[in-house]
Amino acid sequence: xxxxxxxHVKDDPELxxxxxxLGYAGLTLFSNGNGNxxxxxxxxxxxxxxxxxxxxxxxxxENPIKTYKGVFISxxxxxNMRQKVKKSRKNADVIMVRGGDQKINRAACEDPQVxxxxxxxxxxRDCGINHVMAKKAALNEVAVELNIKYLIKTNSYxxxxxxxxxxxxxxxxxxxxxxxxxxxxxxxxxxxHIPQDLIALSGCFGMDREEAEAALSExxxxxxxxxxxxxxxxxxGVKIIE
Amino acid sequence: xxxxxxxPHLRNKKRYLAFEVRSQNPLTRDEVISLIWGxxxxxxxxxxxxxxxxxxxxxxKCNSSGQNITKGILRCRREEVDRVRSVFPxxxxxxxxxxxxxxxxxxxxxxxxxxxxxxxxxxxxx
Numbered sequence: 001x002x003x004x005x006x007x008h009v010k011d012d013p014e015l016x017x018x019x020x021x022l023g024y025a026g027l028t029l030f031s032n033g034n035g036n037x038x039x040x041x042x043x044x045x046x047x048x049x050x051x052x053x054x055x056x057x058x059x060x061x062e063n064p065i066k067t068y069k070g071v072f073i074s075x076x077x078x079x080n081m082r083q084k085v086k087k088s089r090k091n092a093d094v095i096m097v098r099g100g101d102q103k104i105n106r107a108a109c110e111d112p113q114v115x116x117x118x119x120x121x122x123x124x125r126d127c128g129i130n131h132v133m134a135k136k137a138a139l140n141e142v143a144v145e146l147n148i149k150y151l152i153k154t155n156s157y158x159x160x161x162x163x164x165x166x167x168x169x170x171x172x173x174x175x176x177x178x179x180x181x182x183x184x185x186x187x188x189x190x191x192x193h194i195p196q197d198l199i200a201l202s203g204c205f206g207m208d209r210e211e212a213e214a215a216l217s218e219x220x221x222x223x224x225x226x227x228x229x230x231x232x233x234x235x236x237g238v239k240i241i242e
Numbered sequence: 243x244x245x246x247x248x249x250p251h252l253r254n255k256k257r258y259l260a261f262e263v264r265s266q267n268p269l270t271r272d273e274v275i276s277l278i279w280g281x282x283x284x285x286x287x288x289x290x291x292x293x294x295x296x297x298x299x300x301x302x303k304c305n306s307s308g309q310n311i312t313k314g315i316l317r318c319r320r321e322e323v324d325r326v327r328s329v330f331p332x333x334x335x336x337x338x339x340x341x342x343x344x345x346x347x348x349x350x351x352x353x354x355x356x357x358x359x360x361x362x363x364x365x366x367x368x
Binding site (some may be wrong): 022092148151152156159188189190191192193194196197198200201202204206 | 264266276284290324325327328330331332334340341344345
């Protein structure tokens with residue numbers, strides 16, 4: 001059986017319950033959701049993540065579903081992004097960087113500490129990724145997010161635009177092989193969907209079944225595996241074995 | 243003289259999709275139908291939808307614990323099941339209130355779709 005994960009969900013016990021009902025095996029909860037602007041300084045992030053730990057423990061007891069702690073970073077410039085990533089790397093399982101700006105997209109692709117580049121096409125006319133970034137993302141194993149909520153929230157007469165961005169990204173993925181991840185970015189139970197429905201929807205932007213399953217199941221598992229072993233890795237290729 | 247009906251090998255093969263709707267406001271059967279048709283038309287256009295052979299067979303109201311839940315059975319062509327399923331995640335709003343559609347399962351007959359996915363004790367909405 002395939003285990004499905006959703007790696008972009010607001011931190012809310014009700015959402016965890018609903019996701020469990022819909023058949024997800026794990027979630028990454030973001031206490032500072034998409035709304036967090038660049039003014040949210042580091043202190044604020046840490047306070048928020050401190051709260052998450054307590055809540056998460058209570059959630060873990062109630063539900064068999066696994067939850068991971070994520071930190072969502074929205075930075076003004078690449079330097080700012082690197083600082084924030086460095087600061088929050090230790091107390092987060094998953095680090096997601098908000099894309100949209102060409103420079104930040106590129107910096108996120110070049111940073112192996114980043115797990116997910118969220119929506120590089122955000123408020124852009126192109127898909128936000130080119131061949132250079134695609135190569136870097138494949139090298140550093142930075143997953144590129146396909147945000148289903150972004151598709152659904154856009155006006156229906158502009159759906160074609162988002163779908164064509166997704167297509168572009170998938171084209172680059174086939175060529176360079178960086179990981180893709182499909183997330184719901186859910187803020188309420190009305191944003192969560194059954195994984196099989198999402199797989200069916202991904203046929204709309206040219207993904208086949210295996211690719212969609214990998215985006216919902218393999219990529220998240222790899223990210224978690226990597227973040228678990230990250231502390232033990234000294235340099236690239238050198239690991240401490242106990 | 244009795245008219246001949248279409249022989250089975252020439253009929254369209256059907257599948258029945260059981261679905262569930264959760265909404266902030268209670269929905270009627272007509273509203274469910276217009277939601278599905280609107281979203282399918284928006285995503286695939288008339289040309290695509292004409293291939294689906296869509297038909298809402300029946301809709302039930304099964305409210306529980308303060309939530310408005312509507313369940314129903316949707317008929318479509320066998321080859322197009324995946325494309326019909328992909329319409330569900332696109333539906334998110336109705337008259338300014340939130341709605342969400344989930345597929346409960348796919349079945350070959352109405353009877354088994356009802357037995358497997360739609361529990362007893364639900365009130366039918368014609």
